[in-house]
Amino acid sequence: MASYSHRDRSGIYSFSSRPRAVEDRSRTLPPEKSRPMYGNIMFDRRVVRGNTYSQHFRPSTAQPDPAEIRREQVSKQRTSARRRAREQLLQPTTPEPVQGRKHMDVQTELYLEELSHVVVTADMECQSDAFLDRPPTPLFIPAKSGKDVETQIEEGELFDFDVEVQPLLEVLVGKTMEQSMLEVMEEEELASLRAQQKAFKVLRNMEQAEVQRLQEQERRRREERERRIMQQREALRKEKETVEKIAARAYTQQSLVDLLPTVFNSLRTHGYFYDPVERDIETNFIPWLMEEVHKNLEKRETARKLLDAIIHDVAQKRLEAFKEPEKNSH
Amino acid sequence: MAGRPMWENPLRAPVAYGRLAVPQLFAELQSPEPEKKLRALASLQDLLHDPERLYPTVTKGYVEKMKLLLEDEDPSVRSKTCEVLGLLCTHSLGRQVLLSSPLLSSLFWLLDDPSSPCRKNVLRVLKLLTLHPSGADALLTLVPKLLLKLQQQQQQEEGEQISVEEEKKVEVNEEEKVDEENQQEQREGLKMEQTEEVKDVKEEEEEEELLVLSLISCCSRRDALPALSSDAVSVLKPRLTHPCTHIRREATAAMMALSVPMAGKHRLCEEAMLPLLVGLLRDEDVHVRTNTVGVIMYTVITTAGKLQCLKLNVVSALLDLLTEAPPFKKAPRLMEEKERWTRKALVLYSLRALTSLAEAPEGRRLLMEQLPLLRRSCEEEEDAEVIRAAHAAIEVVTWTP
Numbered sequence: 148m149a150s151y152s153h154r155d156r157s158g159i160y161s162f163s164s165r166p167r168a169v170e171d172r173s174r175t176l177p178p179e180k181s182r183p184m185y186g187n188i189m190f191d192r193r194v195v196r197g198n199t200y201s202q203h204f205r206p207s208t209a210q211p212d213p214a215e216i217r218r219e220q221v222s223k224q225r226t227s228a229r230r231r232a233r234e235q236l237l238q239p240t241t242p243e244p245v246q247g248r249k250h251m252d253v254q255t256e257l258y259l260e261e262l263s264h265v266v267v268t269a270d271m272e273c274q275s276d277a278f279l280d281r282p283p284t285p286l287f288i289p290a291k292s293g294k295d296v297e298t299q300i301e302e303g304e305l306f307d308f309d310v311e312v313q314p315l316l317e318v319l320v321g322k323t324m325e326q327s328m329l330e331v332m333e334e335e336e337l338a339s340l341r342a343q344q345k346a347f348k349v350l351r352n353m354e355q356a357e358v359q360r361l362q363e364q365e366r367r368r369r370e371e372r373e374r375r376i377m378q379q380r381e382a383l384r385k386e387k388e389t390v391e392k393i394a395a396r397a398y399t400q401q402s403l404v405d406l407l408p409t410v411f412n413s414l415r416t417h418g419y420f421y422d423p424v425e426r427d428i429e430t431n432f433i434p435w436l437m438e439e440v441h442k443n444l445e446k447r448e449t450a451r452k453l454l455d456a457i458i459h460d461v462a463q464k465r466l467e468a469f470k471e472p473e474k475n476s477h
Numbered sequence: 478m479a480g481r482p483m484w485e486n487p488l489r490a491p492v493a494y495g496r497l498a499v500p501q502l503f504a505e506l507q508s509p510e511p512e513k514k515l516r517a518l519a520s521l522q523d524l525l526h527d528p529e530r531l532y533p534t535v536t537k538g539y540v541e542k543m544k545l546l547l548e549d550e551d552p553s554v555r556s557k558t559c560e561v562l563g564l565l566c567t568h569s570l571g572r573q574v575l576l577s578s579p580l581l582s583s584l585f586w587l588l589d590d591p592s593s594p595c596r597k598n599v600l601r602v603l604k605l606l607t608l609h610p611s612g613a614d615a616l617l618t619l620v621p622k623l624l625l626k627l628q629q630q631q632q633q634e635e636g637e638q639i640s641v642e643e644e645k646k647v648e649v650n651e652e653e654k655v656d657e658e659n660q661q662e663q664r665e666g667l668k669m670e671q672t673e674e675v676k677d678v679k680e681e682e683e684e685e686e687l688l689v690l691s692l693i694s695c696c697s698r699r700d701a702l703p704a705l706s707s708d709a710v711s712v713l714k715p716r717l718t719h720p721c722t723h724i725r726r727e728a729t730a731a732m733m734a735l736s737v738p739m740a741g742k743h744r745l746c747e748e749a750m751l752p753l754l755v756g757l758l759r760d761e762d763v764h765v766r767t768n769t770v771g772v773i774m775y776t777v778i779t780t781a782g783k784l785q786c787l788k789l790n791v792v793s794a795l796l797d798l799l800t801e802a803p804p805f806k807k808a809p810r811l812m813e814e815k816e817r818w819t820r821k822a823l824v825l826y827s828l829r830a831l832t833s834l835a836e837a838p839e840g841r842r843l844l845m846e847q848l849p850l851l852r853r854s855c856e857e858e859e860d861a862e863v864i865r866a867a868h869a870a871i872e873v874v875t876w877t878p
Contacts, residue, residue, distance in 0.1 A: 342814060349818065349821070349825065349826075350862065352771060353825050356778065356833070360829070360836075364836060367836075
């Protein structure tokens with residue numbers, strides 16, 4: 148919908164809105180996007196009919212201004228009032244009936260007459276002829292002048308198809324072949340890449356297996372070696388132990404050789420080996436003997452003590468006896 | 478709608494010209510109708526094959542808008558989005574962006590999606606992600622979940638097998654009772670249809686299983702410990718004897734990746750996988766055999782593995798494998814080159830396995846007897862790596878402490 152100035156294609160017209168057929172939307176439902184229905188313009192209610200120079204029109208867009216409405220109303224009232232006044236002046240009318248009565252028309256003549264004044268009329272029409280279509284203009288055929296010349300292109304004169312088509316065909320076929328060869332080459336390249344990949348994978352698997360095998364071998368050998376070293380160490384240790392044991396045994400043997408006689412000697416000296424009779428004598432007889440001897444000696448002792456005591460007493464008494472005179476003499 | 482122009486494809490959204498193409502398609506992806514989203518996704522799929530279109534898409538952060546699509550209600554929308562993401566992953570920049578975006582967690586969540594094509598597309602996307610080691614690292618956390626899925630599937634299969642066996646028994650009984658031929662034909666016809674349906678479902682499940690297994694093996698090549706800690710060895714055990722060759726291939730490849738660390742080797746010895754693997758050495762498919770020899774090669778590095786394998790008489794099997802492969806020559810064409818490498822891998826792995834076995838005294842004794850064979854193969858070969866491997870084997874065999 149060109150709402151801007153638009154020049155028609157042939158350059159004759161220019162319009163601000165391009166003419167288009169009016170769609171009839173009032174009857175059918177609008178949103179259908181089917182073929183737009185165009186109504187017959189003759190039966191469209193929106194189209195104005197008859198002469199337009201005496202019709203009142205309302206500007207459809209403008210909101211009726213209240214002042215304008217007022218003005219219109221006033222003017223209408225004035226015109227109606229004027230009309231009424233004019234009628235009153237021109238025609239004297241009978242006064243209004245008194246209350247309770249009604250006016251009626253009555254004929255007061257002798258003879259009845261029709262009260263109508265019918266004017267004899269006759270309708271006459273006049274119509275101009277309908278417009279006839281303008282007859283088509285006759286073809287303008289200018290008078291013949293000059294010479295008649297004709298020409299005709301025979302077959303084979305413009306071009307020779309078989310010859311001309313050769314380069315075209317060559318190009319077409321060549322391009323197709325080239326394209327297909329490229330594709331085939333691509334595929335071959337991909338296939339050879341894949342084959343290479345496979346070969347590489349095979350070799351890689353092999354080498355991996357070899358590497359793993361050698362690793363395993365290494366591991367086994369290392370473990371074997373470790374085990375042997377451990378074994379060897381164990382053996383060495385055992386040997387050392389046995390050597391030490393032997394040395395210790397020899398030494399102890401040597402030191403113990405003298406042990407036995409010394410032990411016996413010391414035991415003997417300590418009196419652990421005894422003659423039972425001797426022991427018996429020692430344990431029983433000798434103490435008894437000693438007791439007896441002791442007793443005897445005690446007796447002598449007591450006797451001697453007694454004697455000593457007596458002597459002492461005697462001596463004491465004598466001393467006292469000597470001393471008394473001395474004291475008495477002094 | 479009948480009034481559409483002829484050049485419009487009902488399956489693809491119209492693509493704008495030039496720089497606007499991708500943004501406009503992404504704008505169309507916001508619409509709530511699933512058909513429009515599918516169309517826009519299909520057009521995106523066509524466009525994003527071109528790296529020139531892909532790089533601006535990835536660098537301008539349109540990828541995050543796909544997160545909403547991954548959580549859409551319609552399963553076909555989800556699976557189409559995963560296909561588009563798969564296209565993204567074919568380029569390294571796309572992979573990086575995807576790894577660093579929050580889409581990764583949505584993808585993980587989608588692994589449990591009820592619709593099967595969606596799950597498969599997610600698995601394909603994840604598989605493409607593992608092309609680069611950083612992608613495989615990022616997916617290591619997913620490995621336990623995948624193993625759990627495999628386990629569940631295994632249990633489901635076992636349950637189905639039991640029920641199928643029961644059904645077969647019932648059918649046999651019914652057939653014995655009926656006399657008329659028409660009825661029998663009808664029933665067979667029905668059975669055929671049923672088995673076809675079951676086969677289709679089975680094929681899809683097998684494809685999914687295959688993708689899951691290849692994912693697990695890719696991730697385990699980076700680091701096998703998460704898989705091992707989730708008890709991968711016992712989960713993979715039944716797959717080794719699966720009737721489908723691809724699954725066996727992938728299972729043995731995963732097993733090889735698992736047997737690289739020491740813990741894996743010990744697990745394999747504990748779970749008594751070696752008899753199974755030795756049986757697989759006589760498998761028909763070259764790749765299965767190669768992978769099995771690879772597993773054995775890794776396992777016999779441990780002492781326990783050596784002893785078990787010697788008991789199972791592996792040496793003769795490996796020598797058979799060595800002798801059946803003809804000497805190698807340089808092959809001019811690519812396909813032959815690939816075949817040559819597969820056979821070469823077989824020979825190399827066998828030689829390495831024999832080398833490891835020769836470290837055990839029992840193995841050394843056995844191989845001393847076969848020494849002329851080894852020497853002969855060493856001299857006849859033109860290939861440098863094979864010669865080297867044979868030399869190493871001979872060295873180990875003739876080693877004395």
